[in-house]
Every structure is written in C-alpha cells, then in structure tokens.
Amino acid sequence: MPTNAPTSPLTASERVRQVLKAHGRLATAIESLGDTDSLYQAGLTSHASINVMLGLEGEFNIEFPDSLLKRGTFESVAAITSALETLTPG
Amino acid sequence: MTRSTTARPFAELLALTRTIAREVAAKHADSVDRDARFPSETLAALKDAKLLSTLVPSALGGDGASLSELAQLCSVLAEGCSSSAMILAMHQIQVACLVRHGQDTPFFQNYLRLMVSSQPLIGSVTSEVGTFGDTRSSICGVEVAGDRFTLMKKATTVSYGAYCDALLLTCRRNPETSASDQVLVLATKDDYQLKQTTAWDTLGMRGTNSPGFEVHCQGSAEQILPGAYADSSAMSMVPYSHVLWSALWQGIAADAVGRAATMVRAEARKTPGTTPTSAIRLAQVHSDLQAMKHHWQATANEFDQLEATDAGRTELLSLGWALKFNNLKTSCSDMAPRIVHQALQITGIMGYKNDSPYSVGRHYRDVLSASLMVSNDRIAAKSASMLLVFKDT
Numbered sequence A: 001m002p003t004n005a006p007t008s009p010l011t012a013s014e015r016v017r018q019v020l021k022a023h024g025r026l027a028t029a030i031e032s033l034g035d036t037d038s039l040y041q042a043g044l045t046s047h048a049s050i051n052v053m054l055g056l057e058g059e060f061n062i063e064f065p066d067s068l069l070k071r072g073t074f075e076s077v078a079a080i081t082s083a084l085e086t087l088t089p090g
Numbered sequence B: 001m002t003r004s005t006t007a008r009p010f011a012e013l014l015a016l017t018r019t020i021a022r023e024v025a026a027k028h029a030d031s032v033d034r035d036a037r038f039p040s041e042t043l044a045a046l047k048d049a050k051l052l053s054t055l056v057p058s059a060l061g062g063d064g065a066s067l068s069e070l071a072q073l074c075s076v077l078a079e080g081c082s083s084s085a086m087i088l089a090m091h092q093i094q095v096a097c098l099v100r101h102g103q104d105t106p107f108f109q110n111y112l113r114l115m116v117s118s119q120p121l122i123g124s125v126t127s128e129v130g131t132f133g134d135t136r137s138s139i140c141g142v143e144v145a146g147d148r149f150t151l152m153k154k155a156t157t158v159s160y161g162a163y164c165d166a167l168l169l170t171c172r173r174n175p176e177t178s179a180s181d182q183v184l185v186l187a188t189k190d191d192y193q194l195k196q197t198t199a200w201d202t203l204g205m206r207g208t209n210s211p212g213f214e215v216h217c218q219g220s221a222e223q224i225l226p227g228a229y230a231d232s233s234a235m236s237m238v239p240y241s242h243v244l245w246s247a248l249w250q251g252i253a254a255d256a257v258g259r260a261a262t263m264v265r266a267e268a269r270k271t272p273g274t275t276p277t278s279a280i281r282l283a284q285v286h287s288d289l290q291a292m293k294h295h296w297q298a299t300a301n302e303f304d305q306l307e308a309t310d311a312g313r314t315e316l317l318s319l320g321w322a323l324k325f326n327n328l329k330t331s332c333s334d335m336a337p338r339i340v341h342q343a344l345q346i347t348g349i350m351g352y353k354n355d356s357p358y359s360v361g362r363h364y365r366d367v368l369s370a371s372l373m374v375s376n377d378r379i380a381a382k383s384a385s386m387l388l389v390f391k392d393t
Ligand SMILES: Cc1cc2nc3c(=O)[nH]c(=O)nc-3n(C[C@H](O)[C@H](O)[C@H](O)COP(=O)(O)OP(=O)(O)OC[C@H]3O[C@@H](n4cnc5c(N)ncnc54)[C@H](O)[C@@H]3O)c2cc1C
Pocket: B090, B123, B124, B125, B126, B127, B128, B131, B132, B133, B134, B155, B157, B158, B159, B160, B205, B208, B210, B369, B372, B373, B374, B375, B376, B377, B378, B381, B382
C-alpha cells in the first residue's frame, strides 16, 4: 500500500473514509456504511466525487491516471482502496 | 451493428427524411412557429415513414441506425423546421436509453418490437420543480409495491408532453434514497394522467410545445429501466442529446446560411465579373458552419467506433468522454446563434423581415434556446471541476 506517512496509525481504508467524510457530502454517515456499500446510493454526487478525488490525491500524494477516473473506481470504500493499491506516491 | 433484411439502407432513411423536411416540415414551419403549435403534419409523416423506430435494432424489426446516421437525419429535418427536428431528436434520445439499457428484459424487448408497428412518440421528463436544471438529481421517487409502481412528478418543461404516446421520467430509485440515486421509468399513455401547470409562449422552439406538467403515473414494476440512471445518463442520454442537438442546431444554421447564399448568388447574377461584398461574409460564415458540422460528425463517428469494441460502453463513463460531450454541446450552442447572426448581416433587411423568403428571424429565435437547454454555465462549471483531476494524457 503506497503511503507517504509510514508512521500513520490509520489504515488506507480509514484514510479513505476520512477523505469521504470531509469531501463526500454523503446523505448517509460514512461510519454506518460497510466497505462494499455503494457510495452513490449513499448520496455521492458526480460533483462531490471530484472533490473526493482531489482529497485522495492530496492525502495519498498520488495522481489518478485518467483511466481510473471512472464512476466504478469510486463506487465504494473497498473499490477506492484497491484502486489506490495500484498507484505509487509521486 | 449489421443490418438485417428488415433494416432499410441509410440512403433510404435519408431520402425519406429529406422529402419530409422539404415537403412537409418546411411548408408548415412558419405556422408552427407563429401559433406555437405542435407540428402534427411532420410527426404524422415521420410516423407514416416509420422514422420513429430507426434506432430500434434490426433484430427487433427496426433499422439499427447508428448515432452519426441519426444525427444526419435530425440535421436534415432541422433545415425544414427546428421544432420538428427537436421533437425527433428528443424522441430518439429516449429510444436510445431503452435500446441500450432495457433490451435484455422481456418487457422492453417487447416494447421496442411494438415500436416498429405502432410508432409511439416518447417524451422526456428530466426537469423537475425544485432541482433547478440539474438533471442528475431528483426530488420525486418511484414507489414499488409488489409488481406495481406509482410515481408523481412535477416537471417544469416537457416538450410535446400533451402529444406523447409515452414518457420516460427520471426519479429517485425509491422515496427514501438520496437525490442522485436515480432510475428511469417508462410510462405509456394508459399509465399516466397529465395536469398542465404552466404555458409555453417562448421566444423560439415554439412548436416543441413544452409547458410544465404534473405527471401522475402507475404501472407495472417492469417499466423501471434496469440499472442506475447515472450510467444510462453518461452512456446514452448525454451522448445522444449532445450529438443530436448539435446536429439539429447546425441544420438550423445551415438553412439560415442557405438563405443568405441564395441572396448573394442573386446579387452576383446582376453583375457578373464583380464579386459582391456580401460574398466575403458568406465565405467566412461558410467556414464556421463547416467547423460546427465537423465537430458533431467527429464526435458521433468516434462514439460509433467505440460502440464496436468490447470495452466501448464503459469507456463512456470516463471523464474524458464526459468532457468531450460537454465541449461539443457548449461549442455548438454558442456557434449556432453566431452563424445565424452572420447570415442576418448578409441578408440585411430582407432577412430581418418575417414575410420574406430570406427571413432568418425564426432561425435566430430557435437557436437561442441552445445555450439554455441544459444551461451552458452549468455544463461549464461541471467541466471546470472535472479538469481539476483530468490530466488528458
Ligand atoms: C426548447 C426546450 C425544450 C425542453 N424540453 C424539455 C423536455 O422535454 N423535458 C425536460 O425535462 N426538460 C426540457 N427542457 C428543460 C431543460 O432540460 C432544462 O431543465 C432547462 O432548460 C434548464 O432551466 P434553467 O434555465 O432554469 O436551468 P438552470 O440550469 O438551473 O440555470 C438557471 C441559471 O442558473 C445558472 N446556473 C445554474 N447552475 C449553475 C452552475 N452549476 N454553475 C454556474 N451557473 C449555474 C445558469 O447560468 C442559468 O443562468 C427544455 C428546455 C428548452 C429550452
């Protein structure tokens, strides 16, 4: 798992959840969603998803290639975490 | 898609549409505009020629036309009557959603097959009181009990609503879910009651007859299109809307330029050997018109090529494609009024008069709707936000 903060006590999926909490504007609280629950059904709009992408790029110090900028990539906490695993910090 | 024996060659569809554009749509265009009335003659002719099922796959009895072919048909019809072309385009956009997202279910397969024999006209209900032009959010939600659904939607604008045989509505997947968790529901005429809430007395596109309606519907749960509207919007509704609209706006602009060109030629015949000054303007506007045409053609061709590949459809969910369609829509909708404006400078007072053969007033008023029909500012704001993460590499 790429990380620019090796000492961070949080797991990747916890950090993803923090970004979603800050930028996802979800109608359902992120705490009550499972890792594979649909974020879109929880109210993630395409506009908010852009802010989530920006938040993730900052938090993980990575850049999403255009090929990953698809709805499916941001479908759930698990989908985001596994997409991040394919990327190395820049 | 390969054409089967039921599918007519595209040249035939084009010839039929061209004849209807010239002999029916163009003849009634002025009265349709003046009286803000539904272009019933044109729609009857289109139904007669079975041009409302051109997009239905040939396996189901239709012509299996591609996006670039449909766009050509809309553009040609727009040269005769903008409102008729907008109605044809809106209908085809709804059919595209059914074909591309419903075809695997028995209900929609059967509906598409019936479309060929009965040529129903399908209207679009994406707008809603309170969502302010954001098609990707809904307030109303469909309620399913057993195998039946009920839905009530307060729509701000429904083109040819009173003349539809069916409506395709956006709504929340259920009343409790979030505003952007939407689905599409097909309601056929027997399933809905309409209460008109506003009037349609507009600057242009008057024949589209698009007032507000309160739509009350109930039907079988199978009429809910499978999948999420998020996907059908990105893969079908947006691509078909932006390409078909751009093509028809270009057709309107082409007719205005055509009128200007006729006038320039008439002037040139009076003084052979000297090129009229207005010919220079014509040369300039001709180049703009070509750029506009090439823009929608290139996008439609690229879309059709993508469709032929396995990964094609999911590619349409990428930001790159969303930006491409946004750019097409904003660029063509800005360009159309500019082109008609240039045509007016060429025709002068003869173009300004409503009762002259060179009149471009209707064209001008009609194309002014282009930037409002899904607001360009709203689209630009979305593109701006996508460009914060899109690298275009
Ligand atoms: C000819 C015609 C036919 C139509 N037919 C149909 C139909 O059949 N069915 C249907 O459902 N609808 C139809 N519509 C309605 C259409 O889909 C839109 O809903 C409608 O045009 C948008 O209305 P609005 O101007 O209030 O939208 P808004 O998008 O809310 O725009 C209003 C204003 O707010 C500004 N604005 C809004 N959002 C933003 C943003 N994010 N950033 C910056 N500025 C913003 C815009 O610049 C604009 O000035 C039709 C419209 C037209 C013109």
